[in-house]
Amino acid sequence: MASYQSETGKVFQAAHAPQRYLLALSCAGASSTALLNLLHDNLARQQAPQSAKGVKGGKGGGQRVRFEIVVAWTQTQTEADAAWQRYQARYPSFTFHRIPLSSALSLRTKSIDWTSLPPLNADLTAPHEQLADLLYTRLATPSSRADVQRLLVRHLLMDAAVREGCDVLLLGTNTTALAELTLSETAKGRGFSLPWQVNDGPFQLPSFASYLSSGQGEQTTTTTTESEDEAPSKLSIYHPLREIFRSELQTYITLTTPPLTDLLPASNTSPRRRRRRRRLEINYPSVVANVVRTTGKLERPGGAAAEDKKSTTTTTADDTTRSHQKQCGLCGIVLDEAGDARWRGELGEQAPDVEERRGKLCYGCSRSVNG
């Protein structure tokens, strides 16, 4: 009887375990700071006793939602330190994690195929030096660097979510930023990846067998054992601010008590660029919203139905499916082999042995990495 009670207790506890969300916070990002504040207020409201004065709709029963906050710092160390402390002081109820960009070299999820990227400099020992060498000397242009860095940050966040046991990754990207992302990705030949990058929904995390050996720059092929492959292969990514314009958020951060502007460093966006963005939103509000909604209509290959079907299958079946679907070594999106066959001449056809040895990249990532 005691054992039965213990078992039912476990089941009850599992069913009512708090949903863990991981919020990506950018140190200078007004959007993600606003989202953090919104979630904080929401949590405070839910935790407050029902009779609490001044709290509307407050429900008793304690904590219903638990958040883990992960911060991916790409700024210089000094700026990051100051901002880091300000955030922790303001939101003491949240757990903050700090992730250096160089930890992309040792992801637990193994979601980056480093063999598909230019080789790391083995003479350098520190991971951050290796990564800086890769970004600043191996990539042809600043735009390539920005692309690769953005994708690395995305991998870090997904990895952090998996490591922290979160099922959902929340990104603070607003409508305007999503529209900008859509247009820039279209111009870079990454149209195929838009449904994954801009739309909400589950993301199939790739796991590459060939991986770096302890970040030393040597690429070795290791076989993923069962014990290592505990990480879930699927993660949900949501953009809760996808319907909010950047100008609305700029207003919101000044209206909170105290204003969120205290947390944010002075904007390094040029006044001219700010004016241009504002003018774009004022003059073409429907265009900005349209771009994001249009992308929202695009299907991921296999369709939504296939995604749902896959999500209900067992882990073993899922892994089998995953192993059959080739994914891009950098962005992790299913490779568009039919499209690539048609366009291969544009980038120069790779010899078969080179393709086998090196990981494969999608068209957009090849453009970024190989120029």
Next chain:
Amino acid sequence: MAPALCAVCKTERALIKRPKNHQKLCKGCFIEIFEDEVHHTILSSSLFYPGEKVAIGASGGKDSTVLASVLKTLNERHKYGLDLVLLSIDEGIKGYRDDSLETVKRNAAQYDMPLKIVGYDELYGWTMDQVVETIGKKGNCTYCGVFRRQALDRGAKMLGIKHVVTGHNADDVAETVLMNLLRGDLARLSRATSIVTGSNASDVKRSKPLKYAYEKEIVLYAHHKKLDYFSTECIYSPEAFRGSARTLIKSLERVRPSAILDVVRSGEDMARLVPGQTQDACACKANATSAPVPAAEEDNGSGCGSANGRSTGGEMAAMERQLKEDEKAAEEKLETEITIPKPHAKGSRPKPEKESKASSITVPIMKQNWAHARDAATCRVRSCARRACFLKG
């Protein structure tokens, strides 16, 4: 400084810097590569079958003139066995179309192709001058576009032809992709990226053999082949929204020349992700010709040949002018630089990367070096594994 040699033949002096990838080429190699790339597009998309009767939608502008010239050359060189006919639409715009039709008539004689002219007045009882007189200048391009598409169909049927080729180029396709993305029209985006389009209402299919050719290269080809074409813009108002997409495309091209093809690639990929579309990217089916995508009422713009750099401060017109001046200077053994005027919209241009010198292109110059565009020169001849070679059949 010793003159740079052509990157392909390595013997002739490089006179042309390809707008697509900044490769330095001599005149002969540029013309050959341009024709080879169009040939590849035709093969990989299985556009024609031997003995097919094809109408070339000819407006007298640079795109359709180059299309006619290239198709005639390729038809003879690769023995396509096509029966080519020029099909022109007379919208009835005095001071514009009457002059351009004279060019088409000369082209018909130069290329030894039959010419059929179909007029709006005989088909609909209205000329565009009368339409504009009635509705004003605003929005008349919509009527004209609808009329022209149907006129091409009806003209082709009069000739007993089931295939019309048009001079849409990569810039036009990229522009349409962005325009439809901006206005949220996925159906049109999907249609515009397809190389072969058709209509439910008619069995005449349309295709765009110059779909992967840059507008600037078309101008260069026309110039170096000394083609006779008409470059005046339509006297009626442009389509404003298309104009802003065009400005955007030209700005992107200045920052990164490969951007146009990248947008086309994105558009093709996105078209396959539109709900209800097939996932098969490859247009080269096992059957002889590509299956047309329904074109409905609109697939692409610029069919009137009037989108000639209109919203970019007459960029193409300026390029043409400069090419002529350049030619004179070349005769005197001088090297000149062409500067394309900046677009009107101040501040609307994306911030250029460090390497770029965005405000000008030079023909021929050797200043810019785009590492990420260098491979785009590789002819797509090898690209399609499942290429259906209709000529073998």
